[in-house]
Amino acid sequence: MSTVTDDATSEPSAALVNQHPKKGRGSFVHRLYTGEAGFDFIGRRRIFYVISLLLVVGSIALIGFKGMNFGIDFAGGNTFEVPAAASDQNQATAVVQKGLDKANASLGAGAEPAQIASTQVVGSGSGTSILVKTSVVQPATATAIADDLASTFRPEIEKRLTAAGTPITDQAVRAQVSSQAIDATWGGDVSRKAVWALVVFLVAVSVFLRFRYRSQLVIGALTALLHDLVVTAGLYALVGFEVTPATVIGMLTILGFSLYDTVVVFDKVDENTRPLLAGSRMTYSEAANLAVNQTLMRSVNTSVISLLPVAALLFVGAGILGVGTLKDLALVLLVGMAAGAYSSIFLAAPIAADLTERRPEYVELTRKVAARRARGATRKAGKPSRKSGARAKSRADAAESATPSADVLDEPDGAAGPGDAVAQEPEQGRARRAGGTPRPGAKPQRDRKKR
Incomplete structure (x- = not known):
């Protein structure tokens, strides 16, 4: 006895493997990628333009009115470094401030008084020292401050000299205190080199993007880069952190990160x-918006993973551990990366879409898409399409030809007319079919002998 196996019941998983996920189901990331869910970034681009414009204008206002806190590397000044523990930072600051007060007391009317720019801990363990930066002071004042620092921290200096096996003398103790004067021209050289590096970077990026993408996408990417620079500088002015060479390095670093995030989005937009242009189902803005949503989670994940170590560097290293040399670089990286993630999604892609849709071929594409959707909406409202109308008309003609006319039905009995054949045809046809005669138009059947 044979058994019949139902494939649908024996292998239920095979049918499920080839099923496409229904609309509205699946993970949020999947629905973002297929366009079933998402945010209309391109459609609401004017809102983001206003937000970005406010950020840029506010940043420029902060830079212009409040100004940047340039360090002595750019403005010129003096540095004093003394071997001491991190807990002695306040004491070292007090010694330097006392020396500056003496020098300021002898200044004439209208002269700008010298002041402390920053104090930070350098090094760790037995090599820890306190670095104090001041504005420009006279050489005699700098020598007096260095002598006071050597005298105040002499026990700690002698302890370290003994550990190193160095004979303890007044000259050896004094040599452990570093005093340097930095000219403002050095900061000017650094600034010029930074500007040239920025110009070369932007030119190289423009050439690369132009070979890879359309010119409209290049404009969007460069606008996002400039937006990130201005916003980062504005927040730096708001916080009042000192601008150092580390800040300049961080500025150039965030440009690379912002460009990377923008290229990720633009690759999907280009795809x-x-x-x-070969069809009329979707406009450029809709396709670009789909691309932004498809890369949204990747951009968010990349930005979060990148910001976590930078935030730890800023809040733990500079805030908790007190390593002041890290805060300049950490702040510019934190702000720049966040601004880069924002601009690549909310600014670069909308600008590129806005400029591209002004081209004649994409204006025509938008018109075709609107006309196609208008036809579809009309059909849904009840108007038959051309094919369905033709089929309905043919069915009506066939029904009309098969129905006897009123003249034939009103003829007297015995009168012969064409309607007789039409009226009798159905019963004759049924009789023939009942007798084994095939109906008209049917395929011939072969006579099969019974074995």
């Missing part, structure tokens, strides 16, 4: 929009 989605390349075949658009």
Whole structure:
């Protein structure tokens, strides 16, 4: 006795493997990628333009009115470094401030008094020292401050000299205190080199993007880069952190991060929009918006993973551990990376879409898409399409030809007319079919002999 196996019941998983997920189901990331869920970044681009414009204008206002806190590397000044523990930072600051007060007391009217720019801990363990930066002071004042620091921290200096096996003398103790004067021209050289590096970077990026993408995407990417620079500088002016060479390095670093995030988005935009002109199903803005949503989670994940170590560097290293040399670099990286993630999603792609849709071929594409959707909406409202109308008309003609006319039905009995054949045809046809005669138009059947 044979048994019949039902494939649908024996292998239920095979049918589920080939099923496409229903609309509205699946993970949020999947629905973002397929366009079933998402945010209309391109459609609401004017809102983001206003937000970005406010950020840029506010940043420029902060830079212009409040100014940047340039360190002595740019403005010129003096540095004093003394071997001491991290807990002695306040004491070292007090010694330097006392020396500056003496020098300021002898200044004439209208002269700008010298002041402390920053104090920070350098090094760790037995090599810890206190670094104090001041504005420009006279050489005699700098020598007097260095002598006071050597005298105040002499026990700690002698302890370290003994550990190193160095004979203890007044000259050896004094040599452990470093005093340097930095000219403002050095900061000017650094600034010029930084500007040249920025110009070369922007030119190289423009050439690369132009070979890879359309010119409209290049404009969007460069606008996002400039936005990130201005916003980062504005927040730096708001916080009042000292601008150092580390800050300049951080500025150039965030440009690379912002460009990377923008290229990730633009790759998907280019992939989605390349075949658009061959059809009329989607506008450029819709395809670009789909691309932004498809790369949204990747951009968010990349930004979060990148910001976590930078935030730890700023809040733990500079805030908790007191390593002041890290805060300049950490702050500019934190702000710049966050601004880069924002601009690549909310600014670069909308600007590129806005400029591209002004081209004649994409204006025509938008018109075709609107016309196609208008036809579809009309059909849904009840108007038959051309094919369905033709089929309905043919069915009506066939029904009309098969129905006897009123003249034939009103003829007297015995009168012959064409309607007789029409009226009798159905019963004759049924009789023939009942007798084994095939109906008209049917395929011939072969006579099969019974074995």
